[in-house]
Amino acid sequence: MxxxxxxxxxxxxxxxxxxxxxxxxxxxxxxxxxxxxxxxxxxxxxxxxxxxxxxxxxxxxxxxxxxxxxxxxxxxxxxxxxxxxxxxxxxxxxxxxxxxxxRVTGKHHQPSPDHAATVAGALGKIHQSTGLFSGQRLHSHGIGWIRERQHDLAPELNANDATLFDAALVRLEAIDRGLPQGVIHADLFHDNALFDDNGLAGIIDWYFAGTDLYALDIATCLIDWCLDAKGLPDPAQVRNFVDHYEQTRPLKPGERAAIPDLTIQAATRFWLSRELALRAHSGDGNVTQKDPNQMKRIVSHLLQNPLSGL
The missing domain is CATH 3.30.200.20 (Phosphorylase Kinase; domain 1)
Structure with a gap:
C-alpha cells in the first residue's frame, strides 16, 4: 500500500x-x-x-x-x-x-481499442489546450534524463542490456527535436485514466508533465494502450490511436515520421525508471513496483521491428 x-x-x-x-x-x-x-x-x-x-x-x-x-x-x-x-x-x-x-468517479480499465480511441481524442484536446498555457517547466524525464542515465546506470547493466541501451540511444539521437512541442502529460498509461459509464471521466497524475514534443506524448500512450497479446505494440492499434488523435489535432508530417523512434524513447525511459525504482525500493512492500522487463522487451522489439505504416 x-x-x-x-x-x-x-x-x-x-x-x-x-x-x-x-x-x-x-x-x-x-x-x-x-x-x-x-x-x-x-x-x-x-x-x-x-x-x-x-x-x-x-x-x-x-x-x-x-x-x-x-x-x-x-x-x-x-x-x-x-x-x-x-x-x-x-x-x-x-x-x-x-x-x-x-474526486473523479470511475475506474481503470485494461486497454481496449475503444478506450484507446477515446484517450487519443482527449490527448489531442489536451495538447491544443496546453498550447495556450503560460506555465514553463521542462519535462523531467525527456531525452536529457535518458542521456544522464548512461552515466549512472549503464555501468551496472549486464552486457546484453548495455548493448540494448546503446542501440536505443543511437536511434534517439537521430530524432528531430525541433518538432511541435508544449506541455505534455508524459505518463498517460491506463492506470492514469478513469472511465465511467459515460466514457472518459478523468486523466490523473500529472507530476511528470513538462514541455516536450507532443509526438512523444502520443508515443508514450502507444506502449500501454496499443499492445497485442504478447505485450508488444500492435501496428493496427497504433494506427487507430494516431488516427483518432488527428481527429482533434492534426499532426505535422515530421511528427508522424518521428513517432516510431519516439516510441523507442518512451519505452527506454520507462525501462530505466522502473529499473531504478526497483533498485531503490527492493523488498519494500509499501511501494507499488512495475516490472522493467516489459518495457525492455518493447525496446528490443522496436529496434528490430520499427513501427511502420503511419
Whole structure:
C-alpha cells in the first residue's frame, strides 16, 4: 500500500478547515502510486482526493496545479485542484505540501481499442489546450534524463542490456527535436485514466508533465494502450490511436515520421525508471513496483521491428 504519510482524522479535519468544502465525514488511504501519498476524503458536501507530495518541493508544485486548473477550465477530462478560502492551492501536513482535488468517479480499465480511441481524442484536446498555457517547466524525464542515465546506470547493466541501451540511444539521437512541442502529460498509461459509464471521466497524475514534443506524448500512450497479446505494440492499434488523435489535432508530417523512434524513447525511459525504482525500493512492500522487463522487451522489439505504416 503506497501510503507513506499516515494521516489521522484530526489531520484531515485541520486541512479541511482551510476550505469551504464541508465538514469531515471520513478518509481512506489509496493503495496505488509510487511517488505520493493519496487519500479519499469525504465531507458532508462531496468527495475529494487528498494528495500529500512526498518528493516534490513546494516551489515545484504551482506549475502542476495551475496546469490542472487550466485544463479543467478548458473542459478537458482533468480533475480540478481546489484552492483554499484564501485562494491558495497548497497546504502543509506533517511538514509536507498537500492539495485537495476533485474526486473523479470511475475506474481503470485494461486497454481496449475503444478506450484507446477515446484517450487519443482527449490527448489531442489536451495538447491544443496546453498550447495556450503560460506555465514553463521542462519535462523531467525527456531525452536529457535518458542521456544522464548512461552515466549512472549503464555501468551496472549486464552486457546484453548495455548493448540494448546503446542501440536505443543511437536511434534517439537521430530524432528531430525541433518538432511541435508544449506541455505534455508524459505518463498517460491506463492506470492514469478513469472511465465511467459515460466514457472518459478523468486523466490523473500529472507530476511528470513538462514541455516536450507532443509526438512523444502520443508515443508514450502507444506502449500501454496499443499492445497485442504478447505485450508488444500492435501496428493496427497504433494506427487507430494516431488516427483518432488527428481527429482533434492534426499532426505535422515530421511528427508522424518521428513517432516510431519516439516510441523507442518512451519505452527506454520507462525501462530505466522502473529499473531504478526497483533498485531503490527492493523488498519494500509499501511501494507499488512495475516490472522493467516489459518495457525492455518493447525496446528490443522496436529496434528490430520499427513501427511502420503511419
Amino acid at each position: 503506497s501510503v507513506f504519510t499516515e494521516l489521522s482524522r484530526e489531520d484531515i479535519e485541520s486541512l479541511l478547515g482551510a476550505y469551504t468544502l464541508g465538514h469531515y465525514a471520513g478518509h481512506q488511504g489509496i493503495s496505488a502510486g509510487t511517488e505520493n501519498t493519496n487519500y479519499f476524503v469525504d465531507t458532508d458536501l462531496s468527495q475529494f482526493v487528498l494528495t500529500v507530495f512526498e518528493k516534490h518541493r513546494p516551489d515545484e508544485l504551482p506549475f502542476f496545479l495551475a496546469l490542472g486548473e487550466h485544463l479543467h477550465d478548458a473542459h478537458c477530462a482533468v480533475p480540478q485542484p481546489f484552492r483554499t478560502a484564501d485562494g491558495e492551492f497548497l497546504m502543509q501536513v506533517h511538514g509536507k505540501p498537500a492539495v485537495l482535488f476533485e
